[in-house]
Amino acid sequence: MKVVAEAGVDRAIFEIYGLRGVERFNEILATHQDWTTEQALKHLEAEPTRPWTQFFNDTRFVSIAQKLFWEREARQHNEHIEILEIGCSSGEETYSLAIMMFEAGCVDFHITAVDVNPIVIGTAREGKYKLNYPIDTLNHLPHELRRSDFINGYFEDTGTTWSAEGTEKPIAEAAEQLKRKTTFVCHDIIDQPVPGNYGVIVINNVLGLYPRTTREKMLRNILASMQSGGLLVLEPFRPAMNNPTDWERESLVPYNAWRLELSKNFPVEAVDLNDGCYRFIGNQK
Numbered sequence: 001m002k003v004v005a006e007a008g009v010d011r012a013i014f015e016i017y018g019l020r021g022v023e024r025f026n027e028i029l030a031t032h033q034d035w036t037t038e039q040a041l042k043h044l045e046a047e048p049t050r051p052w053t054q055f056f057n058d059t060r061f062v063s064i065a066q067k068l069f070w071e072r073e074a075r076q077h078n079e080h081i082e083i084l085e086i087g088c089s090s091g092e093e094t095y096s097l098a099i100m101m102f103e104a105g106c107v108d109f110h111i112t113a114v115d116v117n118p119i120v121i122g123t124a125r126e127g128k129y130k131l132n133y134p135i136d137t138l139n140h141l142p143h144e145l146r147r148s149d150f151i152n153g154y155f156e157d158t159g160t161t162w163s164a165e166g167t168e169k170p171i172a173e174a175a176e177q178l179k180r181k182t183t184f185v186c187h188d189i190i191d192q193p194v195p196g197n198y199g200v201i202v203i204n205n206v207l208g209l210y211p212r213t214t215r216e217k218m219l220r221n222i223l224a225s226m227q228s229g230g231l232l233v234l235e236p237f238r239p240a241m242n243n244p245t246d247w248e249r250e251s252l253v254p255y256n257a258w259r260l261e262l263s264k265n266f267p268v269e270a271v272d273l274n275d276g277c278y279r280f281i282g283n284q285k
């Protein structure tokens with residue numbers, strides 16, 4: 001088995017990705033024993049964290065979409081809403097948000113969804129998902145597509161199946177009306193901001209996977225794409241992960257703990273709307 005001898009590489013990985021990153025790097029080297037350090041590093045950079053996700057993952061999306069609808073109604077004009085999602089993984093969360101926007105009556109929107117991992121971006125663009133249950137039985141199952149998503153034309157039955165535990169299960173595909181509303185882009189938010197000016201930025205289950213300095217860099221890059229008056233939707237707060245035991249030791253603390261971290265690190269002026277949502281005032285660039 002190949003051993004990571006270069007302490008310099010380990011230290012550099014630790015600073016950006018934390019101890020979990022060093023563990024992942026060693027896992028990659030153990031799995032691909034013929035790879036060079038450079039090849040393993042490239043692999044780590046393209047998949048720094050696991051891309052775990054599911055449909056309807058964030059229960060706040062319903063109220064956020066409704067809030068956007070009513071705010072727009074109050075202003076009495078139909079402005080277009082540009083949404084940016086950071087760390088979208090294979091697109092389940094992005095398509096869920098698009099459905100929630102439609103259901104709230106917000107039809108004039110577009111979601112640019114980015115992820116550092118090119119494989120999950122490919123899956124998201126394709127928009128095909130293996131379901132665990134027959135479409136007719138999809139009623140009130142947490143984190144599954146719903147039968148109504150097919151009736152309302154957000155998803156379609158591809159007519160093809162996949163096999164699990166001896167049973168054939170359906171494969172669904174995001175319909176054109178959802179695909180038109182989404183653009184999936186491969187982008188590393190540690191490196192640079194996503195070009196553009198967004199009215200809503202959503203990040204869920206990403207920041208908490210990184211050590212403090214990296215998370216500050218990510219937040220700075222995120223804020224650089226924020227429109228004046230934009231809405232930032234942050235994931236539940238976790239103390240920055242510098243240590244692999246942090247996740248086991250620290251439980252989730254309320255969304256409003258972000259307020260302190262934001263005010264300590266950024267000269268931002270924002271109204272705390274609770275539940276991890278911040279309305280930004282002025283230009284954050």
Ligand SMILES: C[S@@+](CC[C@H](N)C(=O)[O-])C[C@H]1O[C@@H](n2cnc3c(N)ncnc32)[C@H](O)[C@@H]1O
Binds near residue numbers: 047051057087120
């Ligand atoms: C745990 S998943 C969360 C997916 C989705 N947001 C959700 O909550 O269901 C984290 C995602 O963030 C992506 N990610 C991690 N670091 C990133 C980075 N530096 N830039 C962009 N995406 C990143 C990962 O590739 C992964 O798909």
